[in-house]
Amino acid sequence: MTAPRVLLLIPPLTQLNTPYPSTAYLTGFLQSRGIACEQADLGIEMVLRLFSRDGLRQVFGLVRQQYEDLPDQALAMLEEEQAYIDSIETVVAFLQGKHPNAAAQLIRPGVLPRGPRFHGKTRLKRSVSVEDRAKHWSTLYLEDLTDLVQATICPFFALSRYAEHLAHSASSFDRLASALAEPLSLTDEFLLNALWPHLDRVDPTVVGLSVPFPGNLYGAFRLAQAIKQHHPALPIVLGGGYANTELRRVSDPRVFDYIDYITLDDGERPILSLIEHLNGKLPRTGLCRTFYRNGRQVLFADDRSVDNFSMNETGCPTYRGLPLERYLTILDSTNPMHRLWSEGHWNKLTVAHGCYWKQCTFCDVSLDYISRYEMTPTERLIQQIEQLIRETGRREFHFVDEAAPPAALKSLALALIERKIRITWWSNIRFEEAFSPDLCKLLAASGCIAVTAGLEAASDRLLEKMKKGITVDQTALVAAAFKDAGIMIHAYLMYGFPSETIQETVDALERVRQLFHAGLMQSAFWHRFTTTAHSPVGLNPKANGLRILGPAFEGFADNDLIHRDRIGNTPAWLAEGLRRSMLNFLEGRGLTMDVRQWFDHEVPEPDVPRTWVRTVLRTRAKSDCLPLERRLVWLGNRPVLAGRTWHATLTLHGRFANSDLQLPQAQGRWLHTIIQQATPRKDKSTPYPWLRDVQAGFPGHADDFTRFLESADWRAARAAGLLLV
Numbered sequence: 001m002t003a004p005r006v007l008l009l010i011p012p013l014t015q016l017n018t019p020y021p022s023t024a025y026l027t028g029f030l031q032s033r034g035i036a037c038e039q040a041d042l043g044i045e046m047v048l049r050l051f052s053r054d055g056l057r058q059v060f061g062l063v064r065q066q067y068e069d070l071p072d073q074a075l076a077m078l079e080e081e082q083a084y085i086d087s088i089e090t091v092v093a094f095l096q097g098k099h100p101n102a103a104a105q106l107i108r109p110g111v112l113p114r115g116p117r118f119h120g121k122t123r124l125k126r127s128v129s130v131e132d133r134a135k136h137w138s139t140l141y142l143e144d145l146t147d148l149v150q151a152t153i154c155p156f157f158a159l160s161r162y163a164e165h166l167a168h169s170a171s172s173f174d175r176l177a178s179a180l181a182e183p184l185s186l187t188d189e190f191l192l193n194a195l196w197p198h199l200d201r202v203d204p205t206v207v208g209l210s211v212p213f214p215g216n217l218y219g220a221f222r223l224a225q226a227i228k229q230h231h232p233a234l235p236i237v238l239g240g241g242y243a244n245t246e247l248r249r250v251s252d253p254r255v256f257d258y259i260d261y262i263t264l265d266d267g268e269r270p271i272l273s274l275i276e277h278l279n280g281k282l283p284r285t286g287l288c289r290t291f292y293r294n295g296r297q298v299l300f301a302d303d304r305s306v307d308n309f310s311m312n313e314t315g316c317p318t319y320r321g322l323p324l325e326r327y328l329t330i331l332d333s334t335n336p337m338h339r340l341w342s343e344g345h346w347n348k349l350t351v352a353h354g355c356y357w358k359q360c361t362f363c364d365v366s367l368d369y370i371s372r373y374e375m376t377p378t379e380r381l382i383q384q385i386e387q388l389i390r391e392t393g394r395r396e397f398h399f400v401d402e403a404a405p406p407a408a409l410k411s412l413a414l415a416l417i418e419r420k421i422r423i424t425w426w427s428n429i430r431f432e433e434a435f436s437p438d439l440c441k442l443l444a445a446s447g448c449i450a451v452t453a454g455l456e457a458a459s460d461r462l463l464e465k466m467k468k469g470i471t472v473d474q475t476a477l478v479a480a481a482f483k484d485a486g487i488m489i490h491a492y493l494m495y496g497f498p499s500e501t502i503q504e505t506v507d508a509l510e511r512v513r514q515l516f517h518a519g520l521m522q523s524a525f526w527h528r529f530t531t532t533a534h535s536p537v538g539l540n541p542k543a544n545g546l547r548i549l550g551p552a553f554e555g556f557a558d559n560d561l562i563h564r565d566r567i568g569n570t571p572a573w574l575a576e577g578l579r580r581s582m583l584n585f586l587e588g589r590g591l592t593m594d595v596r597q598w599f600d601h602e603v604p605e606p607d608v609p610r611t612w613v614r615t616v617l618r619t620r621a622k623s624d625c626l627p628l629e630r631r632l633v634w635l636g637n638r639p640v641l642a643g644r645t646w647h648a649t650l651t652l653h654g655r656f657a658n659s660d661l662q663l664p665q666a667q668g669r670w671l672h673t674i675i676q677q678a679t680p681r682k683d684k685s686t687p688y689p690w691l692r693d694v695q696a697g698f699p700g701h702a703d704d705f706t707r708f709l710e711s712a713d714w715r716a717a718r719a720a721g722l723l724l725v
Contacts, residue, residue, distance in 0.1 A: 004275045005036045007204035011219030012043035012162040012191060014212065015341065016328040019044075021348035021400065022210040022240055022267075024317040029268045032315030035275065038202050039321045042223070043162075043216075045194035046187060048326060050149070050157075051092050051142065056085050058186060059145075062153045070152065073116045077148050080113035084145065087112055091138045095328040103134035112137055115144030128334050135331035135343075142330070154185040159330065161215025162187075167242065168214055169562070172554035173252045179218060180225055180258075191219060192226050199227070204234070206278060208271065209259070211240040224258040235278060237271065237290075239263040245364060245534065245559050247291075252555030256293035264289040265368035266353075268309045308368075311353055311376040316384045319347075319392055335586040337450055337488040337523035340426060346398035347388040351376055351412060355402040357430060359467040361536040361544070362456075362497065362529060370402060378411040385421060399427035403453075406434035410725055413446035414633070414688075418680040426450035431475040438630075438723040440485035445635050445655055450488040455524075457497050458508035466497060467536075472511055476616045479520035490523040491515075495578060496570040497529045498537060498544040503604050505574055509581060509595045510606035514613040517591040524585070526578040528570075531561040573601055631688040632678040635721035641672040654720025661713045666699035673697070675722065691724055 008023040023039040030037035049055050060081045063074065070078065077084070091112070094102045105111055107130065117140040124133055142159065149157050156163035156179075166176050184192070199207075207227060209220040224236050236259045243262055250262060263270035269288045276282040284292060287301035330342040340346075354373035358365045365371055376384075389395055404427045416423065429435065429451045457463060460471050479489050493512065495505045515521040531538045531546060538561055541548050545567040577599035584590040596603050609615070636654035643649050648668030650661040652675070663671065674697075677689050698705045708714055718724075 005204045006206050007202045008039040008208040010041040010210050011216045011223055012046050013160055015160055016330055017342050018345040019322045020212055022212055024319055026267050028315040028318040040198045041322055042194045046191045049190040051088055053085050056088055077115050083113040095138050103131045106134040112141050117143045132334055139331050154187045157187050163218030164215035167217040169551050169560050170557040171551040173254055173556040180221055188222055206235045209238045211242040221258050235260045237261040239267045246557040249558045250291055251298045253293050253296045253298055262291040268314055311374050312380050316387045333586055335523055337490050338586055345394055346396050348398050348400050349384055351399045351401050351404040351408045356405050361466045364534040366534050375408050378415050382415050395423045397423050397425040401428050403430045406432055413442050416446040419682050423447045424449055428452045431470045431478045435478050437481040439725050440481040442723055442725050444485040444487050448487055452490040455491040456494050458511045459504045462497050473616045476613055477620050480617055483520050488522045491521055493524055493526045494529045498546055498565055499567040500570050505570055506603050507606050507608045510608040513595055516585045518613045531563045533559050630724040631690055633688055633723045633725055634675045634678040639672050639675045641668055652720045657720045659716040659720045670699055
């Protein structure tokens with residue numbers, strides 16, 4: 001019996017600055033089970049092959065063959081061929097962080113050829129550093145080359161997706177099959193040239209293709225097609241986010257001319273069962289959440305007697321085999337929040353599987369990745385963090401949750417502070433009231449720099465209709481808590497939700513404008529609402545005022561549905577105004593303009609008062625009260641108590657301020673003890689004290705304790721770093 005050897009591949013294309021973590025998770029899991037597994041990101045390898053001296057020579061050679069049919073912009077770039085070839089290696093090395101000293105050279109006049117993307121985009125704020133200016137110009141340079149490749153020799157190519165249009169609403173396999181029957185493009189050839197060395201090196205007994213997004217599907221099938229031509233007996237399995245949402249009803253047998261298996265939902269159990277089957281230990285009927293073909297019939301096997309692995313059993317993601325030093329920073333905006341997605345490597349981990357809310361009517365709440373909620377034990381998460389720091393040498397982490405629970409983040413933050421583990425991290429959350437000002441300060445102290453969250457329609461009526469569980473006022477208050485802690489915010493926004501009107505879209509934009517203007521939000525993105533087959537809206541469209549127009553399912557993908565809204569009215573032209581406004585808001589421009597000016601069509605005046613945010617924040621100040629059901633945590637150095645008479649001085653060197661409190665001796669000793677009990681430390685054997693419980697030791701009556709909590713001394717201690725979380 002042959003020992004299994006697994007090769008997991010990321011097809012083109014996701015992001016260029018860091019590997020997509022799907023194969024890292026599965027590789028870590030399989031290796032923890034003693035199974036030989038290796039991984040490769042063929043997307044970054046294809047891009048680096050393209051953006052090389054030899055790659056550009058081939059590009060320009062093919063472009064020149066179309067000389068008579070080239071548009072003026074392509075002709076202008078063709079004239080700069082040698083300049084591109086001479087500069088490409090410097091640009092790539094700089095964006096990989098290998099030659100930071102090249103920044104000053106790259107922004108000198110005449111060094112980089114300037115194509116169409118540079119027009120009007122080189123005027124940056126004076127405060128922008130030389131390095132960031134060079135990153136931005138280098139990005140424009142690569143985008144120009146990408147546009148040239150796309151317009152002339154490979155219409156499928158883009159920097160973060162590959163033939164994405166073939167996977168959108170692909171109810172039939174026909175469109176993808178036709179594309180796969182076409183001759184290889186130059187980028188296809190680069191992709192396959194990257195594949196063969198990995199196959200030769202690993203000599204796998206099974207190949208896994210991870211398809212997280214529509215922009216990875218064509219690349220995955222091109223790889224599978226080539227592998228089948230050269231190694232027809234080598235089993236190929238496809239999984240990932242696209243399969244989990246789009247391919248749950250696949251029935252076209254032609255799909256299995258290219259691949260042998262499609263797995264759904266979390267990949268650990270299905271791939272382990274598949275390996276056992278391929279090794280003769282399990283019949284095909286014993287597979288887990290797996291499609292396969294038997295003759296000309298597509299079958300689905302799902303042995304429900306086996307459970308999913310818990311978050312404590314999945315091992316630790318590993319990036320071994322993924323060349324982190326070769327990834328590129330793409331800086332299309334100097335906005336500090338926006339650039340988190342495109343700059344530098346982030347180790348990826350998960351605080352909790354699924355979503356603890358799982359009620360939003362637009363979301364795939366019926367699917368496993370949302371519906372099955374389980375927190376990762378904090379101790380396990382700390383072990384994973386320390387393991388990835390040792391492996392990668394990087395202390396930057398992105399927790400890729402659907403919505404990280406406040407309680408889990410609090411536990412993680414305390415554990416990081418107690419162990420003095422210094423990392424920088426960000427995560428996706430919900431705008432929950434549980435994110436109090438003190439909790440946000442605790443998260444910031446543990447290394448949190450940013451959060452992302454869904455504000456969606458920014459309308460209370462629509463938020464209630466979509467069962468989001470938040471209000472716009474609540475969002476502003478939570479955003480203010482994060483802002484005061486120094487944590488940036490990105491909001492996900494949508495328009496066109498069932499029954500939405502133009503008035504509500506304009507009102508939403510006005511609220512977003514005010515949030516940006518007040519510094520409560522640093523980044524956001526609008527997308528148009530799409531009805532999906534697995535969401536409550538998609539499962540019951542009539543109840544939401546929708547009529548589904550298609551597409552008719554023809555054996556392949558089934559997710560995005562075309563609908564007509566019988567009640568609402570959000571025409572497609574709204575998109576340009578929303579896009580235009582956001583591009584300016586990201587750069588701090590247009591924040592005092594009337595939002596109607598962003599649209600090319602006449603829209604109604606916002607119904608939202610221009611003082612909305614200021615009014616909401618004033619209510620926060622009035623309603624601030626002490627929550628007795630929270631624990632005390634001290635962020636600061638050891639307190640010093642001096643004085644031997646009735647009077648004492650308690651010196652506090654806190655994270656946020658320093659204070660010398662003049663207190664009666666008994667109160668000074670009491671507060672000194674409380675702060676010591678509330679101090680995080682690695683060997684902490686006693687729990688953090690509850691505010692309600694410390695009253696018992698207070699030197700005085702209950703009324704005295706209440707007055708102390710309203711005193712300037714207590715406020716000074718709180719301001720220095722005595723948190724209630």
